[in-house]
Amino acid sequence: MKSRKNKYSLKKDLPFLALMLPALIYLFINNYMPMFGIFIAFKNINYQKGIFRSDWAGLKNFEFLFRTKDAFIMLRNTLGYNVLFIFLGIILSVTLAILMNEIGKTVLAKIVQPIIIFPNMISMVIVAYIVFAFLNSQTGFIDKTILHNAPISWYSDPRYWPAILTIVNIWKGTGYGSIIYMASIAGIDGELFEAARVDGATRWQQITHITLPLLKPTIVIMVLMSISRIFNSDFGLFYQVPMNSGALYDTTQTIDTYVYRALMELSDIGMSSAASVFQSIVGFVLVITANKIVAKVDGENKLF
Amino acid sequence: MKRKRLTTAVLAAILAGSMVACGSQGAEMTAKNDTESENVQEAAAASETSGTAKDAIWNSISKVTLYYPVYFNMPSDAGIASVEAELNKYLEPKAGVDIELHPLDMFQYTDQINLVLSSGDQVDIFMPMAGLSTYVSKGQIIPMDDYVDEIKPAMDLMGRDFMKSSYVNGSLYSLPVYKANTFQWYFMCRKDLAAEAGFDLTKVDSIDDLEPLLTAVHEKHPDIYALCPTNPNDFQLINSADGPEFDNDVDYLGDNPDTCTGAVIGDTDKVENFYASEEYKAMVKRAYDWNQKGLLMPEASVSPDIASDLIASGRGFGSIIGYGYPMNEEMANNGNYGDYEMTWAECGTDLMQSSAFNNQFSIGYTSADPAAAARLMNLLWTDEYVVNTIIYGLEGEDYILPDNFDPLDDMPEYPEGITAETAPYQARVSCGCFGNNFLMYGFGGAVKDFGMDLINNSKKSKYLGFLYDGSDCKTEITAVNNVIKQYYIGLACGEMNPEETLDQFNADLKAAGIDAIIEDKQSQLDAWLAQH
Numbered sequence: 001m002k003s004r005k006n007k008y009s010l011k012k013d014l015p016f017l018a019l020m021l022p023a024l025i026y027l028f029i030n031n032y033m034p035m036f037g038i039f040i041a042f043k044n045i046n047y048q049k050g051i052f053r054s055d056w057a058g059l060k061n062f063e064f065l066f067r068t069k070d071a072f073i074m075l076r077n078t079l080g081y082n083v084l085f086i087f088l089g090i091i092l093s094v095t096l097a098i099l100m101n102e103i104g105k106t107v108l109a110k111i112v113q114p115i116i117i118f119p120n121m122i123s124m125v126i127v128a129y130i131v132f133a134f135l136n137s138q139t140g141f142i143d144k145t146i147l148h149n150a151p152i153s154w155y156s157d158p159r160y161w162p163a164i165l166t167i168v169n170i171w172k173g174t175g176y177g178s179i180i181y182m183a184s185i186a187g188i189d190g191e192l193f194e195a196a197r198v199d200g201a202t203r204w205q206q207i208t209h210i211t212l213p214l215l216k217p218t219i220v221i222m223v224l225m226s227i228s229r230i231f232n233s234d235f236g237l238f239y240q241v242p243m244n245s246g247a248l249y250d251t252t253q254t255i256d257t258y259v260y261r262a263l264m265e266l267s268d269i270g271m272s273s274a275a276s277v278f279q280s281i282v283g284f285v286l287v288i289t290a291n292k293i294v295a296k297v298d299g300e301n302k303l304f
Numbered sequence: 305m306k307r308k309r310l311t312t313a314v315l316a317a318i319l320a321g322s323m324v325a326c327g328s329q330g331a332e333m334t335a336k337n338d339t340e341s342e343n344v345q346e347a348a349a350a351s352e353t354s355g356t357a358k359d360a361i362w363n364s365i366s367k368v369t370l371y372y373p374v375y376f377n378m379p380s381d382a383g384i385a386s387v388e389a390e391l392n393k394y395l396e397p398k399a400g401v402d403i404e405l406h407p408l409d410m411f412q413y414t415d416q417i418n419l420v421l422s423s424g425d426q427v428d429i430f431m432p433m434a435g436l437s438t439y440v441s442k443g444q445i446i447p448m449d450d451y452v453d454e455i456k457p458a459m460d461l462m463g464r465d466f467m468k469s470s471y472v473n474g475s476l477y478s479l480p481v482y483k484a485n486t487f488q489w490y491f492m493c494r495k496d497l498a499a500e501a502g503f504d505l506t507k508v509d510s511i512d513d514l515e516p517l518l519t520a521v522h523e524k525h526p527d528i529y530a531l532c533p534t535n536p537n538d539f540q541l542i543n544s545a546d547g548p549e550f551d552n553d554v555d556y557l558g559d560n561p562d563t564c565t566g567a568v569i570g571d572t573d574k575v576e577n578f579y580a581s582e583e584y585k586a587m588v589k590r591a592y593d594w595n596q597k598g599l600l601m602p603e604a605s606v607s608p609d610i611a612s613d614l615i616a617s618g619r620g621f622g623s624i625i626g627y628g629y630p631m632n633e634e635m636a637n638n639g640n641y642g643d644y645e646m647t648w649a650e651c652g653t654d655l656m657q658s659s660a661f662n663n664q665f666s667i668g669y670t671s672a673d674p675a676a677a678a679r680l681m682n683l684l685w686t687d688e689y690v691v692n693t694i695i696y697g698l699e700g701e702d703y704i705l706p707d708n709f710d711p712l713d714d715m716p717e718y719p720e721g722i723t724a725e726t727a728p729y730q731a732r733v734s735c736g737c738f739g740n741n742f743l744m745y746g747f748g749g750a751v752k753d754f755g756m757d758l759i760n761n762s763k764k765s766k767y768l769g770f771l772y773d774g775s776d777c778k779t780e781i782t783a784v785n786n787v788i789k790q791y792y793i794g795l796a797c798g799e800m801n802p803e804e805t806l807d808q809f810n811a812d813l814k815a816a817g818i819d820a821i822i823e824d825k826q827s828q829l830d831a832w833l834a835q836h
Contacts, residue, residue: 047421048443048669064782068816137603155606156799243606246790247800261789262782267418267434271778 041273061274070258078254082230085169090219092174097181098207116175124236131168131241155243158251168241184218185211220294220301228287231255231279255279362400366676370403371417371430373410375733383728391693399679407731427668428677435558437773440472445666447475451678455479458685468769469661478664479681483741484628484755485660486762489651492636493622494615494644497521508649511624518599521621529601532611532620537604537793540624541591553655554583555765557825558772562792565784566822571766573833575826577818580810588795588802595798604797616642630754658767663737684739691743697729712749770832777824780817787812
């Protein structure tokens with residue numbers, strides 16, 4: 001962290017930089033070269049003229065994002081769900097990681113671990129049909145067992161979907177999300193716990209005084225990283241799981257689904273680039289701001 | 305975050321891998337074609353000296369790529385290669401072209417074509433499915449005015465009227481597929497249940513007339529869905545051919561019922577909001593009414609189930625479907641509905657929309673030799689051998705002609721032990737969206753008569769050939785389409801009550817700017833009317 005104060009020496013760092021090189025090249029090709037596409041967001045693309053010679057469109061390509069009342073709905077949904085997912089996700093993942101750690105290296109842990117990670121490997125399309133198997137009014141599990149003769153038409157009432165989507169997201173992502181925290185906990189020096197036990201600390205005290213404080217840097221980094229993607233949403237979750245039902249748009253429309261639905265017919269690359277430029281810029285601004293705030297509150301844990 | 309990166313990396317790797325594969329395959333192909341073209345030229349030269357060849361000898365052979373849609377079963381790479389080789393033996397002396405076939409999955413055709421066009425690959429002949437004017441304004445297709453000589457036989461075959469939708473700003477941009485460009489609507493249903501209900505299907509004239517039959521079946525068999533969705537989320541209940549109360553046929557002016565940004569109803573010359581019309585209201589009211597009575601499959605707006613599966617598994621009775629072909633016992637019982645014997649009723653014909661000829665082929669901006677592309681295009685409309693080879697594959701390998709084969713009315717059969725899934729090459733389901741439909745085996749006789757009758761005698765829109773260019777209203781069209789998506793399926797499947805939602809639907813459309821599009825459409829239509 002304090003390396004900045006040391007005198008910079010290329011000779012010393014060269015081997016390390018060389019080690020970084022493959023990753024840097026990958027990053028450049030995959031993440032920096034496509035940035036050239038930002039151009040397209042401000043152009044009226046004509047294929048015969050090419051990207052540079054096409055006419056400028058100004059900000060016209062961005063207009064459709066803010067045009068209607070949908071704009072408010074999709075921004076609200078994208079932000080709202082992401083904030084909810086970030087906080088719930090962290091609370092539950094950390095809890096899960098601590099609980100798994102408490103179980104220790106037993107046979108039970110070996111069984112539970114794959115089970116909690118498994119949902120993450122299921123494709124969203126299949127998840128959508130699992131949800132459909134629960135909710136559909138003809139043969140759905142919930143309507144047949146819990147509600148008996150009073151079926152609810154889940155797919156035409158937007159009120160239920162914030163809860164449904166949150167449950168699905170937690171079911172799918174928590175297990176996988178907890179891996180990084182389990183790794184961090186495993187990295188904590190065992191002597192600390194031993195010393196605490198010798199001093200008579202209870203398990204709860206060990207968690208609140210040792211595990212959580214030492215997990216804090218990891219948590220902060222994970223939050224910052226999620227904040228940079230706060231204007232992006234899990235397309236599968238918001239498009240597939242509600243079965244693309246129009247009646248649910250009030251609570252399931254996010255920026256990504258809106259762009260997809262709007263541009264499927266037009267297939268206008270100018271407008272789609274505009275949407276992703278907007279998402280990236282807002283994400284960039286947010287992550288810088290969040291990092292500043294973290295730096296103010298707790299300088300040790302800032303990202304850069 | 306990390307997860308996302310990883311997926312991207314994996315995707316990139318896969319993409320790169322597939323590109324390499326394509327590249328090497330392409331290289332192989334050209335190499336092979338080179339040697340072959342030499343052989344053919346030698347052969348042609350040989351026949352020239354003997355004085356039997358009438359074909360011109362071409363100074364150079366141009367590669368022409370053909371991107372066409374196929375359904376369900378993709379031809380195998382080996383099958384494509386052998387069809388190409390066989391076709392080129394014929395095409396090189398005949399037209400001086402080497403064909404390269406690129407079948408694409410129909411349901412992803414527009415996406416895939418956009419990708420290929422954006423990447424700058426050579427695209428000679430393809431279908432501009434997203435609307436001719438869109439491709440023209442993006443500069444993705446080139447005018448064919450300089451190549452009229454090459455395609456003249458095809459143009460003469462179809463006649464001037466058929467080519468009405470092929471011009472943008474006075475320039476020729478496409479050739480329309482030659483086939484019956486409008487639908488006869490049918491109600492296909494299980495024969496046993498229809499007979500049990502004692503209903504005379506010949507008395508049906510419109511979809512409205514089906515209600516007593518559906519009601520009778522629903523009452524006797526409440527666990528069987530009386531009307532099933534033809535396609536996912538779509539009962540085909542919103543269409544323009546329908547009953548006496550819809551005398552004013554709707555022309556969607558190039559859109560579909562589920563993307564309509566302005567329609568003309570009747571011959572009024574006035575563009576209006578289709579979703580605010582009495583016609584639309586009547587259609588969605590009927591859907592809601594039938595849903596309330598239990599005649600429609602419930603929750604169709606989210607269910608992926610379709611009629612063919614539902615009927616085959618004994619859970620469905622019938623569905624509404626449009627064909628450009630005459631219905632007969634053989635067609636009705638083609639195996640799509642399982643073991644149940646099917647029967648049908650005729651429910652009226654469609655209005656021939658202004659967009660009826662939008663099923664077309666154009667020449668892409670990356671074409672290396674547009675004249676050669678035009679020569680090949682001409683053959684897709686006029687040459688039986690080329691058309692049948694692309695649709696059915698190679699005789700002996702992909703199909704066989706049985707004894708007493710009548711090319712006009714009989715379909716080729718699969719060789720012993722080969723099916724639609726296992727044939728090395730076949731694109732049979734593409735018959736309706738390829739070149740000249742009537743040249744194909746089995747489509748030249750009764751089907752052609754029926755099709756010509758539809759073409760000549762069905763009710764035609766006054767605006768046939770009008771093309772709307774929406775490039776000035778992109779923002780509004782995007783917003784309006786999103787509003788339509790929110791309401792359309794729910795209303796069409798009878799799950800939303802039109803009394804409660806229609807007003808809100810139209811208020812949202814207004815807020816999204818549908819009036820601006822209607823105004824734009826109206827001025828373009830006025831200009832078009834002044835010219836025609």
